[in-house]
Amino acid sequence: MNGQSALLPRKYTQSNAAVQRMSALAELSTDEMLILHNLSRQTRSYLPREELWNESKPSSPRIILSGWACRQRTLGDGRRQIVSFMLPGDPCHGLERPTIPGTCTVVALTAVVLADAKTLETAVNVNPSLYPGLTRAVRLLSIYESLSLQDQVVRLGRQTAYERMVHLLLELHERLDTVDMVINNVFPMPLTQEVLADALGLSIVHVNRTLQQIRRDGILEVRGGSVTILDMEVMLALSDFTPVSGNFE
């Protein structure tokens, strides 16, 4: 992505998800790359279902280095709604976007490794002009998050179960692609049908039947923890998915 990375000492050239995500969003200097590489130095691991953050637990910002998480809210009677998914390279909380209170919690969906992003936050906030690449990347991350939330609203409000499922899978495909987790149109799918149901506003049973229908239609396969896109054209058309337009300012 960036010729300058060739200048880095070898020990830093094994990139983490944050490096991949950010350097796909903006040109980064050697200094900036180093800050991201060093995220891997202060990490903590979590188990599936473990809570990564909640409103009453303020902490320094975190970035997901590996694993999947979600932001969710639970109603009084136990109904759960997943507001958004967080993938490797995504900020978990507190980066640029101010800490959001409310009744949301962030929960691990798989095993997760978080990095402390304090130094990144400081770099971007204290002297943005010193780190133009990181500043831009963080700004773009925030934009992507907003767009993804808008997509979620449209899915839930105006799409059928079938459309919602295809649309969400396309979004995951696009996001995983930016951190090189899509190979030959195959990407990992660690979400259970229950999680998909709570994200798409459907019942588990209906998620199951919808997936079967999609499979039968031959536009994708869901099997053994991974998804294979078989007919991207059809998927785009019938779900009204709008890919993010590469680079914008």
Next chain:
Amino acid sequence: MNGQSALLPRKYTQSNAAVQRMSALAELSTDEMLILHNLSRQTRSYLPREELWNESKPSSPRIILSGWACRQRTLGDGRRQIVSFMLPGDPCHGLERPTIPGTCTVVALTAVVLADAKTLETAVNVNPSLYPGLTRAVRLLSIYESLSLQDQVVRLGRQTAYERMVHLLLELHERLDTVDMVINNVFPMPLTQEVLADALGLSIVHVNRTLQQIRRDGILEVRGGSVTILDMEVMLALSDFTPVSGNFE
């Protein structure tokens, strides 16, 4: 709200919605109040249904001084989803929150007056420490917007038509209250049932029947362009609404 406002020349003491909104969010100095008052000097009016902004029309940030607007997205076959409502005192686009591309447009739901918020944006971005009150207020505006979007997702994903309607009306009540547009639990309701339907992910007919049921249950009245809250307790309980906790940091 702020003793210093007594020091302002009389011509500035007639406050606009931006002054009310912001000064409810943070203590503002005389200078800061002046910036907000002066928003009223450069305005433009729009008619209902007029487009206030879209992605291909970048412009300086705007604030709504009067009228209601919404951010919406339209699917290929014409289905529309309203993502969020924008009320007097709300930023219309481009303030703090970076300009969001994608397929969203901002549309006037009533007659609307927008103010150019360039000076405000400059004040907050160029020298935040000079305008701590405005900086904090703008940050909080952004937080509220995020919370409101989360609410929208939960409504659409996991609530019944009845709950959605009550929940949305409570949100509008709360937001209008911050700009003194609620008097004795009565507030203006310029939204048609079609608009409510597109916001709540329902059909017009079902919105109509839901409103009738709510009326019959005696928890609120919707009549002649205004809403009267009759039983706040019941509304809060059965819609799972969480009021924003006054002040937080």
Next chain:
DNA sequence: CGGTCCATTGAGCTTAGTCAAAGAGCGTGG
């Protein structure tokens, strides 16, 4: 081998959507 978690299937039901038509309110122009 039993337990646990997840996926799958069937049957019946409910919420909400669709279609179609009729009122109600309002501004405008004859």
Next chain:
DNA sequence: CCACGCTCTTTGACTAAGCTCAATGGACCG
């Protein structure tokens, strides 16, 4: 002043997408 045209609301009858309940099957693991 009334009639019209427009937009918005209301009603009825029917339909359908998606939900609930309940049971079964499959994979993995101690």
